Amino acid sequence: MHISRTGFALLLSGVLWGLPPPQAVLAQVPAQPEAASGFSLKPAVTASKAMVVTANPHATAAGLELLHAGGSAVDAAIAAALVLNVVEPQSSGIGGGGFLVHHDARRGRTSAWDGRETAPAGVDEHLFLTPGGDKMAFYDAVVGGRSVGVPGLLRMFADVHARHGRLPWKRLFEPAIRFATDGFPVSQRLHALIAKDRFLSRDPAARQLFFDADGRPLAEGATLRNPLLAEVLRTVAEQGADAFYEGPIARDIAAAVTATPNPGGLSLRDLAGYRAIERTPLCGTYRSYRVCGMPPPSSGAATVLALLGILERFRLSGIAPDSAFSAHLFSEAGRLAFADRDAWYGDPAAMTVAPAQLLARDYLAGRAQQIRLDDSLDRALPGNPGKGATPRSVSVEQPATSHISIVDAAGNAVSLTASIEDAFGSRRMVRGFLLNNQLTDFSFAPADERGPHPNRVGPGKRPRSSMSPTLVFDSNGQLFAVTGSPGGSQIINYVAENLVGLIDWKLPPDALLARPHVGSRNGPTEVEDRPDARALAASLAAFGHEPVMRDLTSGLGVIVRQNGKWIGAADPRREGTAAGY
Template sequence: MKALLPCGALLASLLLSPGPALAQDTSPQPEETTAIADAQPSVQARNFMVAAAHPLAAEAGRDILAKGGSAADAAVAVQLVLNIVEPQSSGIGGGAFALYWNAALSDLTSWDGRETAPAAAGPDYWLDENGEPLGFFDAVPGGRSVGVPGTLKLMEELHARYGRLPWTQVVAPAIRIAEEGFPVSQRMSASIAGAEKLAEFPGARAYFFTEDGTPLPEGATLRSPEFARTLRQIASEGSAPFYEGAIARDIVAATRTETNTGVLALDDLAAYEVKERDPVCMDYRVWEVCGMGPPSSGALTVGQILGILANWDLSGLGLGTEAQHLFLEASKLAFADRGLYMADTDFVDMPEGLLDPDYLTTRAALISEGEAMESADPGEPPWDDAALRAPGLEAPEYGTSHFAIVDSYGDMISITTTIESGFGSHVMTNGFLLNNELTDFSFTPEEDGNPVANRVEGGKRPRSSMSPTIVLEDGEPVLLIGSPGGSRIIPYVAQSLMGILDFGLDPQVAFDRPHLTNRNGATDIEAGPQAEELAQSLQALGHETNIRDLNSGLHAIAITPDGLIGAADRRREGIALGE
């Protein structure tokens, strides 16, 4: 990959290639310290690779690839194993977005497996009897927050389109782990302990807690015979039982909780469709950065950040405060547009000019290099529909995962998958958790008489921040990347892209550096040894700062002329594996 530069002699032979290269800024600066001690280079492979959020999931994907499977085959195995070993983050009770590169056709497509609102849902869905919006954490637990899951049908669709191995073979690794069990990780145990109200739901209490009611401890063996039975049904019959059969009936029944009773119906499940969409791509210097369009705001907002930054020679500025300031200001401007305009375009008209270079140049002109703006106003991109809109409010999101796969045939997938909050709605059936994705809609349908683009509507898909990304150079993929993290996914991915593309950082080194995020307000700085120094340097430019834990879960694979380079965010427990 021409844009990647080595962080040590070990990677030099892989990362340097003939052709134009970016400026190399390798001089240390005060802010150029890692958030994670003992930074290490990325993992290398030649034939295929998986980077995923849990070792067992990565191993399942690698084994499928070693048996001649495609990236789609491995994705099914990885996702179903994640459902078992990382249930707080993703599973078949949730939704996902995927970018898929078909090497045979040199074709990039994006796949929308986002959850949908029940047909009975309307704009007042999250208003109480007094017409006031519910509190977010009051709305999460229970069946009312559950949208129609899309992940399983997405996996089935990807396998049908791109799979090389039998469906039963790619489901088998998850069945084995569900039956044999696995040791609960420290992260999973801590997640259970920190999940308020999880124990109030009988299915979750029986699965995630000991008989005396304490959270499962690290190292405990967790088996799921119920999920194994579900997987055996899926292995033999595909998604049919889930969307139109016995599992569908159980899902609907499970949403009729005493707390926040749901309105999901069998017809909603039967009507669900995965949508193949055109990816949203942004030209950035010599690259084309492609991601998922609406109902995800990921590609548009990441694209706007990069498009604004394209007005500066970042590599000439170096990795210090100046570049960080520009990144944060660009983020404010992009998030202002995101809040006002972005939503499911099957229901809402959006400006087509959000990534227009001239528009982004006018946005960049609003940035002062010497002083931070308090917050940014939305811009006026070129578009045909000048309807008035009101901005929606952000909702927290923690139950998400990302993985990337490159197979031996040249096919590739970058996929972000979620059940929204940690442990989703807390409602469990047939061995899996159901999402709380409907809380990703705006709880307020309008402001001052103007509709909020992301308000609830029957059949609509809530706006997401998930940003599975594939970067192309000369029409060929050179980088797969993505992360969990709610709306902070966008700055996590954009900051990593800036580090890798503009500054030539090894992907692992880019991941290990401290996070800085701004969603059009105060700047959040990742807690760590250099946090106070970072805060002071940014405060001198007028930034309001907070120091906090910023727990991303970035995974990436770089494709170079000499092989594959994988990286997994060491803030979590993921790994990259390949051969």
């Protein structure tokens, strides 16, 4: 579709945008899962055989170490994720869960692995309601055992390693054990997040680990050692994942969750009964590319594919990447895609509409027709492809998360996103690792006048997520890109922006990641608060948007195949690095 004359005129005219948006607009903006801690440009890295991109240089080095030792992409991803548990404890770890998408180059097969936390058997849909029937305040629900789901990360790792690992299970733990035992210097980012957190010091074990003898947050550069976590990792390395889900470690997890204040209901039976699930990847096409990710309970791949499917009706390659018109189209597509995400997605067993219905080409074409070229929808309504099914309301999600992208020398690939939900999770620590607060990803209100919510709390259910580990294949079926990001529900926009930049505009990955973010989650149009984005925000106002300037702390890790080589890039907004050989 061509840009209209009206669109061009508005682009050229611009408006004066100096006043802050009204409080009603600001109230619609979800909180950041992790605060911003700086921006540092990072050049892309090129390698001929293999590439690792993770959220921390120690984890990147661990992944590369395992590849050099003959490990597979799965081996390297697990080793890197375990190191992240040590050096980036606020974001992910064995007390949480994750999703992993794997490509087996020899078999030409892609698989999706669900290590999402589950609700304990003893909870019900009233978990986050007050005695009077009102929804609990978010942090009243988060802090303590009430919000803790059964951790799934280690069980998923064990299952994926059994299928696709090359090195012994024990070998994958060596780098993390080394860092936990010998220690590492506290980074600027970790120090800043400890200092900003209001709740972490309330937990005695967390206070002992993250604060000095005078009760001050560990200083930048101070050595952080975690011998308790090292011992847990040694036990699991020697005895397998069962040592985490049964026995003394499991007893300590259950005791911590059920302790006051704000106790939860996780039991030893819940831990012993946890199972990771291999699911069929959710794939769709964009232009001539095949995009694959996680199906529900993640809404990530489905919403990314919906957003791209709506945008496919526009010739973005003929529109300047940094123009207000391209930002307008992307934001409007986001409004429509998020309206459907919020209305329809949850645990797959509770959904009344299938992703295939919401991703049908005719359905998305109809959604795209709602986009006006010179005015914003402001707030989109969900579509209704379910022939009488009723769309639902919104629930809260703001995971603290880490992402890993890896390609090994055989061409196998892993896109892994792991999370403990909010920064520092439930703020409840067991044996050196933090427990998740993933149950707050459920809808706090189980129902309204229209009936039950598909993302309501229930025994054994998996809460909806936005994590979007993604693999992209070209028209010949060859792996083209590996990507994903942390960032709460904003992950969807980050990944979709990334794919549009790579596919439509052919941007180099490091230049792409350095661009200011812009998009909408069916609320205000959010623009990254940077000097180079203020003119864009001003121009967007001419399209009827009410832009909100804010930190948008993505953590994208991107690997792209170009001219037979791998190009890796890490997000300049976090500590991540890329390395290859």
